[in-house]
Amino acid sequence: MIDLELTVNGELARVRVEPGARLLDVLRGPLGLPGTKEGCGNGECGACTVLVAGRPVCACLTPAAEVEGLEVLTVEGLVGPGGDLSAVQRAFVEGGGVQCGFCTPGMVMSVHALLERNPDPTPEDVREALTGNLCRCTGYAQIVESALLAARKRREAREGGDRA
């Protein structure tokens, strides 16, 4: 077993885990953050997408030991105090980007990462950014619309000085 100090959603936590423990299991297990989903365990579906130092990664392929000292952001970390949803999350609710919801946390994280680096993406940019995230319910149309809506919301919020 090894001891790790992880920074997840801006909070520090110490965990004792197997040396090869997957970030996914550490998040869902000892850290009590089940929002990150396991859809394949093989890096194929993107349901477990989280951000490590701002970059989207599959938590199922990422050893927890590798993220020590790096900022990890999960879908729970986008929710503000009092359950205040982020612009991307609100856009998914408004834009109908949610059906069964199992891929949604991963989709939300991929879109969040995209908008952090490209605040004004084209639909093609969005589709490119979501290529690693599978969805079986929506046909992606309303997910792409939600992502573009999120970009608009964030730009408007920035112009208005609100929380994005």
Add this chain to the structure above:
Amino acid sequence: MRDTTWIGRDLPRPDAADKVAGRAAYIHDLSRPGMLWGKVKFSEHASARIVHIDTSRARRLPGVRAVITGDDTPEIRIGFLRDNVALKRGRVRQQRDEIAAVAAIDPDVAAEAIELIRVEYEPLPAVFDPEQALHPDAPLVHDRDASGRPVTSNLLPVSVRHVSGDLAAGERAARYVAEGEFSTPLIQQSCLGTAGCIAEFDLRGNLTLWAKTQIPFLAQRDFVKALEAMGLEGRNARVIVPALGGAFGTGLDTHCYEYIAMLLAHRTGRPVKMLYTREEEFAFLSPRQSARTRIVQGCDAEGRLTFRRIDVLQDNGAYTSWGATYPTVMLIPATSLYKVANVWFDARIVYTNNTYAQAMRGYGNPEVTWPIERTLDDLARQAGIDPLELRLRNVNEPGETTPMGLEVTTCGLRECFDFAREKLDWAKKRGQQRGARRGVGVAALVHVGGSGRIYRSDGGGVILKLDDFGNVNVSYGGVEMGQGLHAALTSAVAEALGVTPERVHVNPTDTATCPWDVGTHASRGAFIACNAAIRAAAKARTKLFALAAELFAPEVARNLEAHQRRNPGYEPPNFDVGAACAAGRFQLASGVVTLEGAPAEPWLRLELARLLRAGHFRGVAGQMIVEEAFYEPPSTLPDWSEGVGNMSACYAYGVQGFEVEVDDETGEVTILHAVSAHDVGRVLHPQALRGQVQGGLAQGIGYALYEEVRTHEGRVLNPSFTDYKIPTAHELAFPVDVHFVETDDPAGPFGAKGVGEPGLVPTAPALASAIEDAVGVRIADLPMTQEKIVRALREQRAPRGS
């Protein structure tokens, strides 16, 4: 159509906020105190005698709490024909047969224990091809049926036939005849959330099962029977449905893993969770049925259909699921897609040693719409009639009774074609773009729109429980699996009862609290739930207005006093509240009770919550408002041997069309534009509806172009998303024109029809027609992979014999 306040509006889906925040609890996220993890040992042969199972090493592994086999547990028979048992004894019939199972303190120990189980087999002859399985000398997959009677053939004793009119006369009347053999493959439903359950017994022997199911009440019935087999007669099985990570038909049967979890939970006295990995889901969860279809149909010189004959051979695999009732739905397009008078339909379902199959979205309909639509293009070519025009000459219309006896109350098929023709620029493009290797194509569908009766009861109930605060708690026994059922139900309750949607709360599905429902299939969820809700709301309003007759006048009198205290000198308008109450002229809208014709004075209205509390807190006359309504749709259970009966309360129609470009070197199909027009009766929730149509379209594209569970001697060869490709966002980057035709069906809630499945149904033939228009190749066997298209193009360039 009646005016509505909430119906037809994009209210936020009630489940969406939790889902985007990662708060929705799927089976993956659930845990119970003291819970163990179960795992199954699957067969390594498709057909073999089990000589010996050695579980001794698994039993000795620290952390293992139970190891069970068919030899040391009661036999639990399951399946549509009860031909499957939860844990196999002595014999395996498919690669995925459950031989043993373990319960352990964590999933890793359980997986390790499974590896330690040794099984000695004696291989037996097997049959994997459904045609060969029908040979008299083919090995029998089952030599006895569920009652122990010997059987002599691999043919299932499930017969669905239809003969109407005079086939020979129809053949004589045909000027042109098109025929062919077509096939559709095994498809993995590919839910993003894999299968799983938790089974737990209380100390009185009652079971609770958290199940990823679409049929909580039929599952309850199955589980109660299993309890009886375990010696637990008279005990209850309670089924609770967590958030489902997709279903698409996988939840229409109960599964061996659920019974194995029950056995392990009973053996250990502890809750047991089973959760499939992705690889297990691909290899060990039943895929969509594959089918081979032979079709002949003909038309007269004007292109009017004169007859149609369809023979289906369906590969059942080794055991029988509800998917064996696919032919009951195949009858709908076979007899009723376009007007055709003389029809023959016959379906044979055959046991093989392949993985046993189950249902998926469309339920037999796409399997038969595929050959019908493909041969219509052939007829159009022969007759020299534009293929869209030929379809319009045979288009279904309201008022029609089809050969199956389907009563077409409303039908917007013609309008759907008109939309597709315009949006695809059909007149300019069809047959005009061969040089650019571009083409357009369309195909239509008919499906049940008012549920589909394949069980004695096709109904469902809704309970509305109003509380002291004006909240409406809704219990419905069907399942939200992502399609937006709870969104539609919320809008319907708000509309029908007269409250705001924020006050409507749909409870989780639980057999202990919800009224019976046959299950969420046949695109029936919103149709049934909203119809039941309308009826329950009407009962609740009657009770509320009876309360109001007594309580409205005294309550508003108090309002008036308060109003006058705040506004000295206020004189109320001349309106006789008592007389209006006595006449029962109450209205309830947005959670406020008013009197019809009353002046809009602020005191002359009563919040629903106050009326409810006034009704509750009045001593011995105290009363709560809880209303239930069970809705049974006006349809009939068809006689399957005749293939006749009006199985749905109404029918959904639609047309899909595509423009494609085909690379004649690589065979790659690029979709440039899609059109999807549907007769939906009435739009309940535009966003959820678009989501259903676009999601179905995407699944249809995978089905058409590349999805296929590949097997060798029953073993799945592509058990991963790398090897079994489903559509990604990148591939679906083309514009889709979605259009809804509102025909306001009299049976529909607010006029709406069920629309969960149609998006998938006509996609493959529409794409095939566009591909044929682009490069002239015709492919009969789905999926139309690049390899098949390249091969067909080569054959086209170098015809046989040259």
